[in-house]
Amino acid sequence: MLKVIAACGSGMGSSQIIKMKIDKAFKSFGIDVSIHHCSVGEAKTQINNYDVVFCSAALESNFKSAKEKGKTVIPLRNVLSEAEIKEKIQSHIIDKQ
Amino acid sequence: MNAIVSVWGFFQNNILTQPAFFIAFIVLVGYMLLGRKLYEAYAGSMKALVGYLILNVASGGLVSNFRPILAGLKERFNLSAAVIDPYFGQTAAQSAVESIGRSFSMMMMVLLVGFMFNLILVLFRKITKVRTVFITGHIMVQQSATALWILLFCFPHLQDTNIIIMLGILLGTYWAVGSNLTVECTQDLTEGGGFGIAHQQMFGIWAVDKIAGKFQSKDETKNKKIEDLEMPGFLSIFSDNIVATSTLMTIFFGAIMLILGKDLMGQIDTSMDTSRSFIFYIIEKSVSFAVYLQILQLGVRIFVSELTESFQGISNKLLPGSIPAVDCAAVYGFGHPNAITLGFLFGALGQFVAILGLIVFKSPILIITGFVPVFFDNATFAVYANRKGGLRAATIITFISGVLQVTLGAVCVLAFGLSDFGGWHGNIDWSTIWLAIGLSMKHLGYVGFGICLAAMLAIPQMQYMKNKKYYFSITEDYDSYLAEMQADECVEEVA
Numbered sequence: 311m312l313k314v315i316a317a318c319g320s321g322m323g324s325s326q327i328i329k330m331k332i333d334k335a336f337k338s339f340g341i342d343v344s345i346h347h348c349s350v351g352e353a354k355t356q357i358n359n360y361d362v363v364f365c366s367a368a369l370e371s372n373f374k375s376a377k378e379k380g381k382t383v384i385p386l387r388n389v390l391s392e393a394e395i396k397e398k399i400q401s402h403i404i405d406k407q
Numbered sequence: 408m409n410a411i412v413s414v415w416g417f418f419q420n421n422i423l424t425q426p427a428f429f430i431a432f433i434v435l436v437g438y439m440l441l442g443r444k445l446y447e448a449y450a451g452s453m454k455a456l457v458g459y460l461i462l463n464v465a466s467g468g469l470v471s472n473f474r475p476i477l478a479g480l481k482e483r484f485n486l487s488a489a490v491i492d493p494y495f496g497q498t499a500a501q502s503a504v505e506s507i508g509r510s511f512s513m514m515m516m517v518l519l520v521g522f523m524f525n526l527i528l529v530l531f532r533k534i535t536k537v538r539t540v541f542i543t544g545h546i547m548v549q550q551s552a553t554a555l556w557i558l559l560f561c562f563p564h565l566q567d568t569n570i571i572i573m574l575g576i577l578l579g580t581y582w583a584v585g586s587n588l589t590v591e592c593t594q595d596l597t598e599g600g601g602f603g604i605a606h607q608q609m610f611g612i613w614a615v616d617k618i619a620g621k622f623q624s625k626d627e628t629k630n631k632k633i634e635d636l637e638m639p640g641f642l643s644i645f646s647d648n649i650v651a652t653s654t655l656m657t658i659f660f661g662a663i664m665l666i667l668g669k670d671l672m673g674q675i676d677t678s679m680d681t682s683r684s685f686i687f688y689i690i691e692k693s694v695s696f697a698v699y700l701q702i703l704q705l706g707v708r709i710f711v712s713e714l715t716e717s718f719q720g721i722s723n724k725l726l727p728g729s730i731p732a733v734d735c736a737a738v739y740g741f742g743h744p745n746a747i748t749l750g751f752l753f754g755a756l757g758q759f760v761a762i763l764g765l766i767v768f769k770s771p772i773l774i775i776t777g778f779v780p781v782f783f784d785n786a787t788f789a790v791y792a793n794r795k796g797g798l799r800a801a802t803i804i805t806f807i808s809g810v811l812q813v814t815l816g817a818v819c820v821l822a823f824g825l826s827d828f829g830g831w832h833g834n835i836d837w838s839t840i841w842l843a844i845g846l847s848m849k850h851l852g853y854v855g856f857g858i859c860l861a862a863m864l865a866i867p868q869m870q871y872m873k874n875k876k877y878y879f880s881i882t883e884d885y886d887s888y889l890a891e892m893q894a895d896e897c898v899e900e901v902a
Contacts, residue, residue, distance in 0.1 A: 319782065322707065324736040328738065351647040354647070366740045387741060388601075388740060389740065396498075
């Protein structure tokens with residue numbers, strides 16, 4: 311099972327939207343996931359327990375060290391766009407397997 | 408008959424007037440109505456109960472951590488202090504509501520009535536011209552809390568039922584109209600992203616989008632873009648809310664406690680260990696605010712995620728074709744990261760200057776910067792302002808916004824009798840639009856309430872007049888809408 315974290319500034323609003331949207335997208339690919347949503351600060355401290363981070367493109371720089379550790383970081387421009395999410399899951403996760 | 412009365416009495420005393428159990432009850436009933444399985448409904452209501460009780464632990468902690476500092480300021484300088492932040496605001500509103508012997512459960516009922524009224528407005532969108540449903544759960548909790556106190560403050564003798572209906576309608580209208588107002592400028596910013604904003608600065612966003620263009624210099628070469636700036640790397644640590652909150656709290660409360668001094672703090676706070684260094688006492692005390700805020704947010708997140716998901720489900724089921732309205736952070740992906748940092752920075756600068764102003768001009772209220780308004784309002788404004796007016800607009804507007812957040816925040820604390828409770832909502836709509844709504848209700852009573860309601864309902868009508876053809880299809884057919892608007896501009900120029 312893929313362990314995914316959805317992060318935003320305060321871990322309240324947009325991270326939950328991301329969670330709902332990516333949950334739908336992963337289901338359509340038939341990928342089994344567990345998704346946790348939280349703030350960027352919390353995400354950084356918990357990154358070791360997860361495989362993939364989704365966040366707003368503006369917050370990507372917070373996850374430099376996560377990338378160095380080999381975690382997949384997926385920045386989203388439009389957190390509501392199912393097309394963008396599906397395309398990025400395809401290119402960042404499925405194509406790399 | 409007696410049996411019914413005593414059953415109702417039991418329900419009223421143990422569930423209806425106890426917010427934690429009431430919220431759990433609502434989630435339980437809601438899930439059953441949505442046709443979820445019994446064990447899912449049980450799990451959801453248990454999480455709601457735990458979430459709310461966590462929130463209570465945190466707000467109790469915030470209040471008791473704050474109390475000695477408030478007392479010290481009162482004794483030494485005869486000053487009151489308030490943190491402008493919706494979490495502090497919500498805690499202050501709860502204490503204020505309970506201080507006059509009313510039940511805070513009303514907050515949850517107001518939220519539900521408000522949400523339903525928003526749905527009704529969208530359901531009749533052919534008449535009301537409202538297209539958006541506000542589903543950002545944590546914001547709805549905070550706003551219901553603050554608005555509940557404003558209404559109780561204006562109409563202290565009104566019965567619970569009347570309060571809930573009146574405020575539900577007023578707040579539902581604000582949610583619907585405010586988020587609807589952000590659709591056009593957000594479509595413009597996101598080039599057809601397909602959503603509106605449901606947050607704490609919706610009227611603010613609209614205003615920023617309108618004025619930002621005026622900051623453009625005639626000389627094109629002078630118009631700097633935010634993208635060209637080289638920002639120092641260390642600033643990025645402030646997009647981490649834990650770091651930003653602890654830093655802000657240490658600066659402000661540290662300064663206050665240093666000025667009050669070890670002797671006075673030791674007298675007031677009996678838990679202080681005088682053998683320890685005062686500096687470390689200050690740091691621990693200041694950072695404790697960030698700790699309680701983290702706990703508070705954890706609690707809110709647990710019970711609100713149940714809420715947001717079911718609201719999303721309900722609005723999708725009942726209202727296909729409505730436009731989703733979401734958290735303001737959804738637009739951050741469309742702005743340059745520099746815009747977000749710069750908005751926060753200039754907003755903070757505006758706030759600090761205004762706070763100095765409050766001290767110099769001997770304001771009876773001292774305002775303390777909270778993280779949420781200074782970051783989320785101003786970062787959002789900077790993103791919108793940069794698109795229309797470049798660097799100049801983004802910096803000037805966020806600076807002004809910071810000044811307004813502090814000065815009008817102080818006015819709100821005074822106007823709504825919150826000076827003993829240490830907090831105010833703080834976001835820009837609440838210190839402008841809701842200050843106006845509150846003052847008109849306080850002075851004009853029901854007439855004021857009627858005027859505010861009518862004025863808000865008139866806004867989508869005016870938006871509709873401007874663009875009848877694509878008003879409802881703007882998220883599906885953004886390109887035709889753009890073509891139409893450009894054609895209009897050409898006609899205006901020729902005329």
